[in-house]
Amino acid sequence: MKKYNCPSCGAEVTFQSSLSVYAVCLYCRSMIVRHDVDVESIGTMASLPDDMSPLQIGTEGFYQGRSFSIIGRMKIGWEDGAWNEWFLYMGDGEKAWLAEAQGSYAISREIEQPATRDTERALGGWIAAFESKETKGFDDTAAGPELGSSIMIENQQLRVVDIRRTICLGSEGELPFAAPRGRETLSVDLSGSNGEFCCIEIMDGKKRTYLGNYVEWDEMRCQNLRTLEGW
Amino acid sequence: MDESMHDKQPPSVTAASPPPEKPKGKPKTLKCPACAGTITVKAVGITINAVCSSCSSVIDITNENYQIIEKANQNTRKTLLDIGCRGRLSGVEWEVIGYIEKTDASGKYNWDEYLLYNPYYGFRFLVQDSGHWNFVKVLRQDVPGAGISSEILFEGQKFARFLTGEAIVSYVKGEFYWRVKKGERTFVADYIAPPRMLSFEKNDQEISVSLGEYIENDVVVDAFAVKGKMPYKTGVAPNQPAPDQAWFGKLWRVAATAFAIVLAVQFTTCAIADNTEVYHEQIEVSPQQKDQTITTASFNIPKAGNVLIQSSSPIQNDWVELDMSLVNDRTNEQYELKQAIEYYQGHDGGEDWTEGSTSANTYISRVPAGSYRLLMDMDAGALMRNSPVFLSLTIMRDVPAWSNFWLATVSIFIYPLYTLLKRWRFEKTRWSESDFPPAIYRILEQEEEDAS
Numbered sequence: 001m002k003k004y005n006c007p008s009c010g011a012e013v014t015f016q017s018s019l020s021v022y023a024v025c026l027y028c029r030s031m032i033v034r035h036d037v038d039v040e041s042i043g044t045m046a047s048l049p050d051d052m053s054p055l056q057i058g059t060e061g062f063y064q065g066r067s068f069s070i071i072g073r074m075k076i077g078w079e080d081g082a083w084n085e086w087f088l089y090m091g092d093g094e095k096a097w098l099a100e101a102q103g104s105y106a107i108s109r110e111i112e113q114p115a116t117r118d119t120e121r122a123l124g125g126w127i128a129a130f131e132s133k134e135t136k137g138f139d140d141t142a143a144g145p146e147l148g149s150s151i152m153i154e155n156q157q158l159r160v161v162d163i164r165r166t167i168c169l170g171s172e173g174e175l176p177f178a179a180p181r182g183r184e185t186l187s188v189d190l191s192g193s194n195g196e197f198c199c200i201e202i203m204d205g206k207k208r209t210y211l212g213n214y215v216e217w218d219e220m221r222c223q224n225l226r227t228l229e230g231w
Numbered sequence: 232m233d234e235s236m237h238d239k240q241p242p243s244v245t246a247a248s249p250p251p252e253k254p255k256g257k258p259k260t261l262k263c264p265a266c267a268g269t270i271t272v273k274a275v276g277i278t279i280n281a282v283c284s285s286c287s288s289v290i291d292i293t294n295e296n297y298q299i300i301e302k303a304n305q306n307t308r309k310t311l312l313d314i315g316c317r318g319r320l321s322g323v324e325w326e327v328i329g330y331i332e333k334t335d336a337s338g339k340y341n342w343d344e345y346l347l348y349n350p351y352y353g354f355r356f357l358v359q360d361s362g363h364w365n366f367v368k369v370l371r372q373d374v375p376g377a378g379i380s381s382e383i384l385f386e387g388q389k390f391a392r393f394l395t396g397e398a399i400v401s402y403v404k405g406e407f408y409w410r411v412k413k414g415e416r417t418f419v420a421d422y423i424a425p426p427r428m429l430s431f432e433k434n435d436q437e438i439s440v441s442l443g444e445y446i447e448n449d450v451v452v453d454a455f456a457v458k459g460k461m462p463y464k465t466g467v468a469p470n471q472p473a474p475d476q477a478w479f480g481k482l483w484r485v486a487a488t489a490f491a492i493v494l495a496v497q498f499t500t501c502a503i504a505d506n507t508e509v510y511h512e513q514i515e516v517s518p519q520q521k522d523q524t525i526t527t528a529s530f531n532i533p534k535a536g537n538v539l540i541q542s543s544s545p546i547q548n549d550w551v552e553l554d555m556s557l558v559n560d561r562t563n564e565q566y567e568l569k570q571a572i573e574y575y576q577g578h579d580g581g582e583d584w585t586e587g588s589t590s591a592n593t594y595i596s597r598v599p600a601g602s603y604r605l606l607m608d609m610d611a612g613a614l615m616r617n618s619p620v621f622l623s624l625t626i627m628r629d630v631p632a633w634s635n636f637w638l639a640t641v642s643i644f645i646y647p648l649y650t651l652l653k654r655w656r657f658e659k660t661r662w663s664e665s666d667f668p669p670a671i672y673r674i675l676e677q678e679e680e681d682a683s
Contacts, residue, residue, distance in 0.1 A: 026250040051276025052256045052350045080410060081279045081293060102277055102408050103353020104371055148438065159373045161438070195372040214371040217351050228350050229257035231324075 004039045006030055013039065016071050017089045020174035023072070031171075033178055046181060048075050048170040053084055053100060054225045057173040061220035063098075063107045064213075067091040070098070072173030076187070078164045087175050095176055097210060099199065105220065106197035108212030111154060119151050123200065123207060126163070130186040130202050151190070154211060158190035158198050256350065264290060264297045266304070272406055273328045274348050281406040282307070284314070289403065289411065301413065307404045311459050312345050312357070314405045318455035320366055320446070323352050327455075329405030336397040346407060354408065357451070358443065362464030363471060364451050365428065365443040374440045378420045378431040381667065385442075390422035390429050393469045393665045398432070409437075421469055428470035445470050467661040473654055486647045490640060497636045505536070505629035512624050516609055518617045527605045527624070529560055536629040538598045540568065540605070543590035543623045548575050551611040551620060557595060560602040566595045594632060 002015045008030035013023050015034060023032050030041045059070045072087035083101035090096050099106045122145050145151050150159050168183035183203075190198040191214070199210045259275045262268075268285030272278050272292065279293045280300065287303035310330050312318075317326045329346030342360035356367040376383050383390040400415045420431040426445035432438070445468060448461050473479065510530040532538065544551050550573045557566040573587035611620045662668035 049276060050254075050256075050259055052258075052274060053276065054256070054351050056253060079293075081408065082276060084276075103274075103348070103350075106371070159375075161373070191371060191373045193373045193375055197371070217353075226253070227255040229255060231350055 002034075004032070004034070006032060007039060007041045008044075015174055016069075017093075017095060017174065017176075019095045019176050020071070020087075021176060022171075022178040023174040024172045031178065031180060042178065043180065045170055045172070048073075048172060049082065051075075051082075051084070052228060054228055054231075055084070055086055055098070055100060055222070056224075056226040059086075059222055059224050059226070061222040063088075063090075063096065063215065063220065068096065068098075068107075070173075072171065072175040074171045074175065074179045075169040076166045077169040078166045078187075082169060087173065096212070099197075104214060105217065106199075106212060106214045108197055108199060108210035111209050111211050119153065122151065126186060126188065126200075127202050127205055127207060130165075131205055153190065153198055153209065156192050156196055156211075158192045158196060160188060161191050162187070162189035261290075261292065261297060263288060265299050265302050273326060274350075274354075274406060274408060277408045278328075278406040279408060280411050282404045282411075284404070287404070291410075300410075308402060310343065310345075310404070311359070311457060311461070312455055316455055318451075320347075320355070320357075320450070320454050323349055325349050325352075325355060325357075327357075327405070329407050330403065331400055331411070332402035333398045334401045336399065338399070338401075341401060346405065356441070356443075359462060360468065361466055362448070362462040363468035364446045364448060365468075365470070366446050367430070367441050367443040369439055369441045374429065374431075377422070377429065377440045378418070378433060378438075383422050383429060385424075385429060388424045388427070390424045390427070391669070392667045393421045393423045393428075395420045395666055423470045425470045425476065426472040443470065445472060466664065467657060469661065469664065471661065473657050475650055475654060479650060479654060482647050482650060486643050489643045493636060493639045493643065497631075497633070501631040504631040505534070506631065507628060508625060509538075509628050510605070510624070510626035514622045514624060516611075516614070516620045516622060518614050518619065521609075521614045523608075525607050525609065529602050529604050530626065531602055532598060532600055532628055534629070535597065535599045537632060538566075538595045539627040539630040540570070540593045540595070541590060541625040541627065542570055542572065544572050544611075544621060546572065546574050546589055546613070546620075548577075549573075549612040551609065551613075551622070553591075554608040555593075556606045557598070558604050558606060559599070560604060562601070564599075566598065568593045568595065594630070594634075596632075598628075 004013045004015070005011070006013050006025040006028060009025060009028035011025060011027040013025055013032055015023060021034050023034070024030070024045045025032060029045045031043050031045050032039045033042055055070060057070050057073065061068055068088040068090050070086045071089045074085040076083055076085055083099065086098040086100060088096040088098055088107070094109065096107055096109045099108070145160050147160055147163060150157050164187055166185050166187045168179050168181055170181055171179040186202040188200040188202070190200070195214045197212050197214050201208045201210070256275065259272045261270050261272065263270050263283040263286060265288035266283060266286035268283055270281050270283050270290065272281055279291065281290050281292050282288070283290060284307055287305050287307055288299055289301040291298040291300050312327045314327055314330065317324055319325070325347035326349070327345050328348045331344045331346070332341055333344060334341040342358065345357040347355040347357055354369065358365040358367055374383060374385060381392045396419055398417045398419045400411065400413055403411045403413065415434065418433045422429040428443040430441045430443060432441070448464065451457060452461060509532055510527060512527060514525065516525065538557065540555065540557070542553060550571065553570040555568045555570060558564070570591040570593055572589060572591050574585070574589045575587055576583070576585040605624070605626065609620065613620045659672045662672040
């Protein structure tokens with residue numbers, strides 16, 4: 001854990017994970033980026049849209065027998081709604097993400113070499129199409145693997161279930177990259193027949209692949225939950 | 232706004248002071264842009280379309296602009312489960328936050344879908360169709376073959392295709408995490424493995440597969456404290472478990488075990504039976520003896536038990552009738568019996584045929600030990616024609632009998648067979664509503680139709 005002072009308000013800003021490079025000050029909502037020795041403010045984060053999520057920064061739980069704690073969040077919006085991407089600091093020091101969308105939960109970790117060369121080539125279609133930014137919506141038929149098609153990722157047959165342009169609606173806590181409002185990505189969701197979850201995120205001509213599983217609420221055995229009125 | 236917040240720095244923040252309180256999650260209220268009534272949203276942050284409870288207009292709440300998607304000016308319809316009511320199912324408390332009425336392509340057939348919400352467990356659907364209820368969860372995992380194959384293997388269980396068709400949204404109220412639209416059409420394919428059902432739904436934007444589980448009406452009534460009258464249950468629902476589903480297999484296992492025991496008893500009885508001959512005689516009866524009683528020599532039956540009287544005669548196209556009486560020499564106790572030997576054969580239309588047999592067997596059960604004679608009066612075709620009759624008579628004792636065995640077998644299987652028939656009728660009713668009935672139900676139905 002490393003501590004800094006907010007360049008804006010002077011309050012203490014902690015980075016629990018050495019993998020975090022960005023944090024939002026709890027007090028003044030300054031967006032702070034961590035460099036080698038110091039921190040820099042890159043602006044102020046507006047408050048996040050309301051939701052009924054039972055999760056919050058500080059919530060602790062388990063995934064595949066290992067503990068995690070939530071240290072950050074991105075609120076992601078798309079044409080038909082919004083969801084939460086919770087940044088997890090795992091017990092083993094690794095990072096992971098908990099996607100909370102429409103009342104379902106999926107935990108995934110970033111993987112380096114996800115696909116075969118053929119799959120990579122196909123994914124290139126998405127990158128190119130997203131980069132061109134000619135159309136506002138995303139024409140999936142012109143680009144990479146289309147909705148409903150299967151691709152191999154880490155020797156697992158996964159089906160493309162969603163391709164959508166997303167925009168960051170806000171962030172809080174600490175994150176492994178700067179996530180200001182308006183950060184745009186192309187997000188492709190895939191799922192496997194045994195509950196595998198995969199998300200390919202395309203941004204700035206690069207892609208990041210996250211692979212994991214859908215999880216049930218009870219499986220996570222969460223603690224330190226947010227208070228929900230009426231529940 | 233962002234900038235003003237930036238400027239307004241907290242005056243004296245120290246590392247020790249607690250961070251600002253995080254707002255707790257709570258329902259959100261907004262003003263209906265159509266009628267200015269209040270709309271309360273429960274699944275805040277997830278709901279994107281809400282129907283105003285005052286004017287029934289559909290409002291897009293994806294962002295703060297609150298656009299009217301469909302303007303209306305009418306009261307919301309009353310439904311069996313009202314928006315806002317709560318109930319416990321599968322150990323989780325659910326709140327009804329949405330209601331959709333759907334119809335098939337013909338518009339004549341409709342059903343109810345209630346959207347249930349719990350902030351921890353997400354969403355479920357409670358579906359009412361012809362008085363039958365299903366508790367449904369949308370699946371996140373990929374289900375290969377859904378909507379295409381005639382059979383799906385899911386979680387090690389085979390699901391058979393039952394129906395394909397269209398579902399059209401005919402009425403909505405409450406709030407939804409997707410865009411709802413009256414008149415929207417969805418292609419639907421249902422697969423069953425009672426009490427479970429896999430439903431595949433596809434429209435222009437989305438493909439989804441959900442898993443439903445049949446639940447009894449009482450469960451719904453108890454869970455949601457339903458006051459109104461439950462819709463009348465008609466027919467057999469696609470994934471309704473057969474009434475005897477729980478013990479059907481058990482019943483057959485019990486029957487099979489009972490049969491195995493009966494079989495073992497029978498074989499043991501056969502193995503330990505004495506099965507010995509107590510009397511044998513070849514008798515020639517002349518036409519002169521026609522009206523006389525023929526009496527055998529005395530023979531001894533050493534132990535009580537059954538007695539088998541076997542008579543045979545090498546006749547052809549002829550008959551022999553015997554009135555017999557087994558008489559105890561000491562007590563004069565009699566066992567009367569009749570035997571008939573008939574045997575015919577011939578050649579007809581290029582085929583040989585035979586009818587009857589040249590021998591007859593009769594069992595007498597529980598004959599006490601003692602000395603006996605057999606008395607018989609014979610009548611025969613040959614005697615009428617003034618020809619002699621040759622009769623071979625054999626008397627056996629303690630012969631293994633099969634009649635009890637068959638009686639026991641029938642008693643064992645009569646009820647299981649009855650339940651099998653009932654089960655078959657139930658399954659036939661179920662599949663009569665299907666587009667893809669298995670051959671066994673389809674063929675018989677065809678015959679019935681042809682007959683009527």
